[in-house]
Each structure stands twice: as C-alpha cells, then as structure tokens.
Amino acid sequence: MQGLASVLAGIPLAALLIGPDQRIAATNPAALDLLGQGIGGRHFLTALRQPDVLTAIESTLRDHAPRRTGYQASDSGRDSSFVVHVAYIDTPESHGVLVCFEDMTEREQAAQMRRDFVANVSHELRTPLTALMGFIETLQGPARRDDKAIDRFLGIMQTEAARMERLVRDLLSLSRVESEERVRPREPVDLSGTIGSVLYMLRPMARERGCEIAFDPVEGIEVPGNADQLQQVFTNLVENAIKYGGAGNHITITIETLDKDVTLRAPGVAVRVRDRGPGIDPLHIPRLTERFYRVDTHRSREMGGTGLGLAIVKHIVNRHRGRLRISSTPGEGSEFMVILPRWTASQG
Amino acid sequence: MQGLASVLAGIPLAALLIGPDQRIAATNPAALDLLGQGIGGRHFLTALRQPDVLTAIESTLRDHAPRRTGYQASDSGRDSSFVVHVAYIDTPESHGVLVCFEDMTEREQAAQMRRDFVANVSHELRTPLTALMGFIETLQGPARRDDKAIDRFLGIMQTEAARMERLVRDLLSLSRVESEERVRPREPVDLSGTIGSVLYMLRPMARERGCEIAFDPVEGIEVPGNADQLQQVFTNLVENAIKYGGAGNHITITIETLDKDVTLRAPGVAVRVRDRGPGIDPLHIPRLTERFYRVDTHRSREMGGTGLGLAIVKHIVNRHRGRLRISSTPGEGSEFMVILPRWTASQG
Ligand SMILES: Nc1ncnc2c1ncn2[C@@H]1O[C@H](COP(=O)(O)OP(=O)(O)OP(=O)(O)O)[C@@H](O)[C@H]1O
Ligand SMILES: Nc1ncnc2c1ncn2[C@@H]1O[C@H](COP(=O)(O)OP(=O)(O)OP(=O)(O)O)[C@@H](O)[C@H]1O
Ligand SMILES: [Mg+2]
Ligand SMILES: [Mg+2]
Numbered sequence A, B: 001m002q003g004l005a006s007v008l009a010g011i012p013l014a015a016l017l018i019g020p021d022q023r024i025a026a027t028n029p030a031a032l033d034l035l036g037q038g039i040g041g042r043h044f045l046t047a048l049r050q051p052d053v054l055t056a057i058e059s060t061l062r063d064h065a066p067r068r069t070g071y072q073a074s075d076s077g078r079d080s081s082f083v084v085h086v087a088y089i090d091t092p093e094s095h096g097v098l099v100c101f102e103d104m105t106e107r108e109q110a111a112q113m114r115r116d117f118v119a120n121v122s123h124e125l126r127t128p129l130t131a132l133m134g135f136i137e138t139l140q141g142p143a144r145r146d147d148k149a150i151d152r153f154l155g156i157m158q159t160e161a162a163r164m165e166r167l168v169r170d171l172l173s174l175s176r177v178e179s180e181e182r183v184r185p186r187e188p189v190d191l192s193g194t195i196g197s198v199l200y201m202l203r204p205m206a207r208e209r210g211c212e213i214a215f216d217p218v219e220g221i222e223v224p225g226n227a228d229q230l231q232q233v234f235t236n237l238v239e240n241a242i243k244y245g246g247a248g249n250h251i252t253i254t255i256e257t258l259d260k261d262v263t264l265r266a267p268g269v270a271v272r273v274r275d276r277g278p279g280i281d282p283l284h285i286p287r288l289t290e291r292f293y294r295v296d297t298h299r300s301r302e303m304g305g306t307g308l309g310l311a312i313v314k315h316i317v318n319r320h321r322g323r324l325r326i327s328s329t330p331g332e333g334s335e336f337m338v339i340l341p342r343w344t345a346s347q348g
Helices: A003-010 A029-035 A044-048 A051-063 A105-140 A147-179 A191-208 A227-244 A297-302 A309-319 B003-010 B029-035 B044-048 B051-063 B105-140 B147-179 B191-208 B227-244 B297-302 B309-319
Strands: A014-018 A024-027 A067-075 A078-090 A095-103 A187-190 A212-215 A222-225 A250-261 A266-275 A323-329 A333-341 B014-018 B024-027 B067-075 B078-090 B095-103 B187-190 B212-215 B222-225 B250-261 B266-275 B323-329 B333-341
Touching: A003 A014, A003 A024, A003 B003, A003 B078, A003 B095, A014 A029, A024 A029, A029 A095, A044 A051, A051 A067, A051 A078, A051 A095, A078 A105, A078 B003, A095 B003, A105 A147, A105 B105, A105 B147, A147 A309, A147 B105, A187 A191, A187 A227, A191 A212, A191 A227, A191 A250, A191 A266, A222 A227, A222 A333, A227 A250, A227 A266, A227 A309, A227 A333, A309 A323, A309 A333, B003 B014, B003 B024, B014 B029, B024 B029, B029 B095, B044 B051, B051 B067, B051 B078, B051 B095, B078 B105, B105 B147, B147 B309, B187 B191, B187 B227, B191 B212, B191 B227, B191 B250, B191 B266, B222 B227, B222 B333, B227 B250, B227 B266, B227 B309, B227 B333, B309 B323, B309 B333
Parallel strands: A212 A250, B212 B250
Antiparallel strands: A014 A024, A014 A095, A067 A078, A078 A095, A187 A222, A250 A266, A266 A333, A323 A333, B014 B024, B014 B095, B067 B078, B078 B095, B187 B222, B250 B266, B266 B333, B323 B333
C-alpha cells in the first residue's frame, strides 16, 4: 500500500480523508466496516449523515481548525458511540480533512454495567434484609414470649441470612474468576472423577426431588484446568437441571472426546448435561449467562438461587479456553454443553 | 502545519514516524508528552527503549508487515499501559514506520476498580452477616429460654442489620449520583436554609457527644442544585465533624461569597465546615474520597460508618460543578470546604 492510504491503514482507529473536492479520498478497513464498504469517492454529505459530524467537517474544511464531536452507530441492534476527531492536513500528496473515530462503546458500557451491578446487588440484598429487620422487631415486641413463633421466625431468619451469605460468596467467587481470566489454569484434572464427586454431593438433593441421574464415566480423560473451578461448573449445571427440570426428571450426563474441535482448533472434550424438564424459551437463552438473569426470578429465589450460577460458569469456561453452548426445546428439555481443550502429552 | 506532521497532529493518539534512517522523523504533541519533548530526530533505539517495542519496529522496518505490542509508562508514580500499533507507510514525502500508542490505562483501571469494589462490598457485608448468623444459631440453641440473653442478642442483631441496610442504601445512593453526574441540577436551592435544617436534624447527635456548633446563616444565597443531594453533602460533613472531632468539640460553619472564583470562573460560594478535633494526617487526605477509605476502619465501623460518605459528597459536588477541598493540621482540627457556583439572575 502506498500514499496516504498506507498512513490511514496504520492508524488503529476507523479513519478517512476528505479531499478538497469534499469527496472521500481515502479510507482504512475499519472505516469501511463502520460506515459501509461503498463510501470511497462519495461526497462526505452522503456518507456520514449525522448533523454534528457534517458541521464539524464543513467548519474544519473552511477554517482549518481541529474539532471534536460525537457519532452514534447502530448495527443489527448494537449501539456504538464514538468521539470523532476532525483535523485539517496538508501533505504534498493531498490536502483536506482527516476524520478519526475513537470508539467509546466499551468504556460507556463498563460504566453502565457497574451501575446495573450495584442496583442489582442492592436489590437482591434489600429483600432478605427487610425481612430480617421485620422479624427482629417482631421478636422484640409482639412475639416476645411466644416460643412457637420464636422458633418459626428464627428458622426463616436463618434462611434469609444464608441466602445473603450465598450471594456474597458468589459475588466474590465471580470477581475472583474474572480477575484470573487471562491466567490459563494448567493442572491436569480428571474429568470423570470431578463429575463423579459433584454427583455424589448432589445425590441428596436429587433424591429429594425424585430425579434420576445417568452418568457413564469415561476413564482417563484429563483437561488442563483448576479442579475447584471445574467442580463449580458441573455443580451449577447439575443443580440447575435438578432444580428447573421438575419432579420425576431424568438427567443424562455424557462425555465425548472430539479429535479436533473446530472452535478450539485442538483436541477437545464435550460434556453434556441434559434434562427432560420444561426447557427454556429461545428468547432467554442468550441472556442466561448475564449476572442475575433468571427466567422466573420468583421461582429461582424460592430455591435460594442468586442468578449468578451461569455467569460464574461462563467465566470459568472462558478461563479454561473452552466453550459453553446452551440449547433447549420447550416442553422436551434443555442441554448445557461444555467443550474444553483436552490434556495432551506435550503439556506434561 | 504541513506534511506528515499535520497528519500526525490529526491522529487522536500519541503517534510518531520513524524514517528510513531509523531516526524519529515526525511526532505529535501527545507523543512528546508521553516519551519526552526531545525525542524528535533521535535514533528510535535511544528514544523508546522497551525491548518489545524495539523488536516490533525493527521487524516492521525490515519486512513492512504491521505489528502490535505493549508499552508500559510510569510517570510520577502513575502507571499507564498502552497497546502499540506499528505499521509501514510509504508516501511521496517519506517512508518508514508509523507508531501509534493506544492508551489502555483507563480501561484496565475500570476493571480493577470493579473487582476492588466487589471485594470491598463483600467484605463489609460478611462481618455483620457472620455475626447475625451466629446469633440466630445461639438463639435457636443454648440461649433458647434465656430472656435476658435474647433481649441483648436481638439488640445487637438490630444494629448489625441496620448497618447492612445503611450500606445498601449508600451504595444505591452513590450509584444514582454517579449516573446523573453529567446532568447538572438546576433548581435554586437556599444554602443557609439547607444547612440550617441539617443542623436541626443533627442536634441530638451533637448534644449526645457534647459538641457545640456555631453557624451564622447568610440570607439570600442560592445555588443551582438538587436540595436533597446538597442536604446529603452537609449532613455527611457535619456528621463527620461530630463523630471524628471527639468530645467537647467546637464546630464552626461559615458561608462566604466569592465574586469570581478562579477555579469555577464564575460567581461562587464557599461553605467551610471546621472542627477542632485531632485532625487528619496529610498522607490520608488525598484518599478520603475513595469508596470505603477510612483512616481508622475499626473506629468508623464502631460508629456505624460505611466509608462511603465522602465518596458520595465528592460525586454530588462534581455533579454541581463545584469543588471539595480538604485541609487539616494534626492536633488542631480539619476543614472541609465546598465551593459551589452561585445562582445568578440570568439563570432564573
Ligand atoms: N436446566 C434448566 N432448565 C430450565 N431453566 C434453566 C435451567 N438452567 C438454568 N435455567 C434458568 O436460567 C436461570 C439462570 O441460572 P443460574 O444458574 O445462573 O442462576 P440460578 O440457578 O437462578 O441461581 P444460582 O445458580 O445462583 O443458585 C435460572 O434462574 C433458570 O431460570
Ligand atoms: N472531620 C474529620 N476529622 C477526622 N477524620 C475525618 C473527618 N472526616 C472524615 N474523616 C476520616 O475520613 C474517613 C472517611 O469519611 P467518610 O465520611 O467517607 O466515611 P465514614 O464517616 O467512615 O462513614 P459514613 O460516612 O459512610 O458513615 C472517616 O472514616 C475518617 O477516618
Ligand atoms: Mg444455578
Ligand atoms: Mg461520614
């Protein structure tokens, strides 16, 4: 590549050059992605269209002073926002206006996410707290000498406090996984053994709800991972299958090796946790791994859920360079598939 | 400005060009700020010094393929981190390597801040929660029929639950102020009236600790603001003066109009809340407005504090386009000064 086009290609932002004839004289690939593949050579008025940007360019073409303004893009439902930098340039090859688009979307979303997070945490805490405070007051007053009431209230208080404790624990766990997300865990973890111990722990819960769980362990499959975290992954998936699969539910867990998984580009292993419960409406599936997202908040709360389980699962799977796939046919059941890179001899 | 220098000036990142003689042929102001004012014309090896960056530039000079690497800067104790984009350019004026520095510091800090925030919130909640759960268990077991113990425990439980409720309320309040920070509040608020009602509310607390508060209201001073939020500001400042000023403390509150405050560049008003307590070590002063920061965590907790008060004050003052200044002489007392723009006739 030569000339100003080579300079634009070297700028790590969407950038374009408007020549003295007010036409788009050069672009870089990021600018074409943002504004459309066919904008080269067009008059800038027909290519950019947002009044603030047009005014800034016109003014800078006229007085050569640099300017800054905003640009909003929305592509297939996703909103992005940019700070647009407009500057006059004058080189032997050409002169005109250089327009650079600085992407602010991620930064703005981070701020919004933090606010949503605080609002969600506060909301989750407020309900049990209000209940606790109410019971404390009742015990101090009207129920003061009523032994039966005291016992019952203390039981509920314990449940509410345990729910809050679980929320705090899950929040910390999520935060820890996030902070380690770039550090790939490298201990060999035996997959069937891990799943086996999860099932052992969850047996009482499954029995209580009349769930049958079928699992055929496959010996000798190891993944590079963190044993505690992988245990958390399968605990949440199986717990969900028990909780949301309904009574008399059959749960199947299978392990399958993949010689060269397309998405991992390496030997992998797929674990499928399948239930025959009511399933999940496809509308909800893409959002299940968001923090606090629940299809039926009331039902999840009733079972002591915090809505953080699948968010933690997703981050742990990411940290293991794996994939989580969720599929469901309403009325027939759901399948949560975890694909992980397999331990290979060269890693030993 | 002309030539490639004008192009570099139009790029909203630190950027420089290395010519075929391996010397720095052009820079923009952001690059000089980052790398030093004297780098123009120097050999790139002496100006850039970080091995990864040097290797990337050498390779791109040789094979003309674009590259990406990292750069860490630390300036007066502040660490910044950059993604460095290296690309070969070839224009009629010159050829060589364009190096652009994309600043990632803010994004990385945002992620780190969120993790710290979660860790802090969890930590603050865990202590009272553990206490609550312990008392519930004790009431269910050993203290079951001991009326006196029950009364005492319920009292402590109420305090702990109230502390958690306050934390949740303060978190929400902080989050709300942050999300509105760009929307300037525009109602005229009577300053002396606001402070007067704050003092009325805090009178019992001051009396309990033997504090005297002197305040001379100044009539007719209004600021464009949000009355509830300004009330929160002065409540926290006076509450702090009472709590941390010690017994027998004298607190003075003064209002002073500023005809044209230098930092506000407009008519302003300064409110000073001064105490004659033990004061604050200068080391701590810059950090007092951080969330959860306390000089003496134990002492603050004892008084039911969450360490969010001054963080909320700072954000409210920012939203009002004002300034918060903290000064203190250990052993003599502290002064918290809030400067706000004054309501002017043209705003009516
Ligand atoms: N196997 C399943 N069948 C039907 N719905 C499911 C299934 N697994 C998860 N869900 C839905 O996804 C939501 C999110 O699951 P997630 O594990 O993140 O939270 P939770 O189970 O509600 O709470 P927690 O895991 O913190 O106890 C659940 O509330 C439920 O609505
Ligand atoms: N007037 C003062 N004199 C001495 N130290 C002070 C004074 N005001 C604040 N501080 C110190 O600054 C810290 C932060 O104050 P801040 O108002 O943010 O939190 P807090 O008072 O501890 O809790 P909260 O305001 O949430 O009840 C306090 O914990 C205290 O150590
Ligand atoms: Mg779950
Ligand atoms: Mg305070």
